Amino acid sequence: MIVKTYQSRAVLEILQQGQTYRARRNLGFDVAYQGLIRLLGLHCDAPIFGYLKGHRRCTNGKISSSVLLTLDVPAEYVYLTEYSVWADYMYCVMHYTLPTNRESVTANEEVTQRQFSLIMNDLKTQRSPSYYAVPQAVMEKIKPEWLIQVTDHTHSPFYRFWQALRGN
Secondary structure, X not given: OEEEEEEEHHHHHHHHOOOOEOOOOOOOOHHHHHHHHHHHOOOOOOOEEEEEOOOOOOOOOOOOXXXXXXXXXXXXXXXXXXXXXXXXXXXXXXXXXXXXXXXXEOOOOOOOHHHHHHHHHHHHOOOOHHHOOOEEEEEOOEOHHHEEEXXXXXXXXXXXXXXXXXXX
């Protein structure tokens, strides 16, 4: 599968050194990420997100120091989720689950346990990429041999355009 993902230059440097990149835990989203890792059966500290080439992407993912990595990832290393379902899951876990049980929601008026269970089941069920309106690719790691293209976003679009005109 061709997966595109925005990452920092530090990730690119790790891959260029021939090392496998594994994301580190994110303290702000750790509770939700650990729940997603359990749901999908991943073996990592934190998931890596991307989008499939030729499909709508979730966000543009760009930050001033990002690079767009194009990866050719074997299908068995890519877990797909619907972006909006993933976003709903993240919101529910961060706001409505019990600290002792992240699969149970507290009593509230916005989301029921049944709705939350449907969200979790949807995330667990892997489908063909064509099923998803906005497929989100979730990976445990990025291996250097998967890297097929790098697009540098550390410069402004105008600067990149100017460099392209000059042939650099």
